[in-house]
Amino acid sequence: MSANTANTKTTPRKLLALCCSPRRDGACAAMETAFLEGLDKQISIARYSAYHMEPIPCDDCRDCLRHDRCKYSDLDGFFAAFQEADIFLIVTPVYNMSLPAPAKAVTDRFQRYYNAWKAGRNPPKPKRTVLLTASGSGETDGALHIAKMFRRLFTVMNTGLAACFDMFETDTVPVDLAVLEDIRRFAETL
Ligand SMILES: Cc1cc2nc3c(=O)[nH]c(=O)nc-3n(C[C@H](O)[C@H](O)[C@H](O)COP(=O)(O)O)c2cc1C
Numbered sequence: 001m002s003a004n005t006a007n008t009k010t011t012p013r014k015l016l017a018l019c020c021s022p023r024r025d026g027a028c029a030a031m032e033t034a035f036l037e038g039l040d041k042q043i044s045i046a047r048y049s050a051y052h053m054e055p056i057p058c059d060d061c062r063d064c065l066r067h068d069r070c071k072y073s074d075l076d077g078f079f080a081a082f083q084e085a086d087i088f089l090i091v092t093p094v095y096n097m098s099l100p101a102p103a104k105a106v107t108d109r110f111q112r113y114y115n116a117w118k119a120g121r122n123p124p125k126p127k128r129t130v131l132l133t134a135s136g137s138g139e140t141d142g143a144l145h146i147a148k149m150f151r152r153l154f155t156v157m158n159t160g161l162a163a164c165f166d167m168f169e170t171d172t173v174p175v176d177l178a179v180l181e182d183i184r185r186f187a188e189t190l
Pocket of ligand 1: 136
């Protein structure tokens with residue numbers, strides 16, 4: 001099967017969602033719900049919380065340069081789901097212009113794919129990534145920084161950033177229903 005046919009709507013597809021907010025009822029939760037509402041019901045969903053996984057930070061041991069693995073097993077389930085996913089959803093609040101610490105730890109653990117690329121090993125299955133961010137303020141720098149970080153990271157991982165949706169001023173105004181609708185509509189196209 002070619003990479004193209006693997007991504008058609010007729011083939012069973014898998015979504016991996018990485019949820020990076022510690023809050024269950026915040027803006028990130030609302031955006032994730034909107035996305036999942038719009039998604040084709042045939043798509044199977046694996047959902048992981050960066051906070052619940054309590055990821056060990058990457059310590060640059062470079063074991064993954066020599067072997068197709070991470071020496072720490074805490075993210076094995078998450079990485080297995082990443083390998084299988086056709087769509088990767090990242091939902092995150094902006095903390096101090098960047099990712100919350102557990103989400104940054106998960107992101108740094110993607111170093112195994114960078115090192116696999118450096119070592120000439122096969123990249124993971126191609127996938128489309130969707131990034132949803134929530135910023136308490138109206139400042140755009142944090143959301144832009146996060147998007148830039150993932151764009152750069154994904155270049156060696158067979159993964160394109162298909163779309164980003166950002167919600168701003170979440171600390172002062174109610175959730176932006178127009179952004180939720182945009183997210184829902186985009187998810188319908190996947
Ligand atoms: C530790 C911390 C740092 C934050 N830093 C920023 C920031 O740099 N810029 C910003 O716009 N909002 C910042 N915020 C606000 C959050 O981005 C905002 O409340 C967001 O909506 C949280 O999403 P959630 O409720 O879905 O978790 C910060 C919040 C916390 C707790």
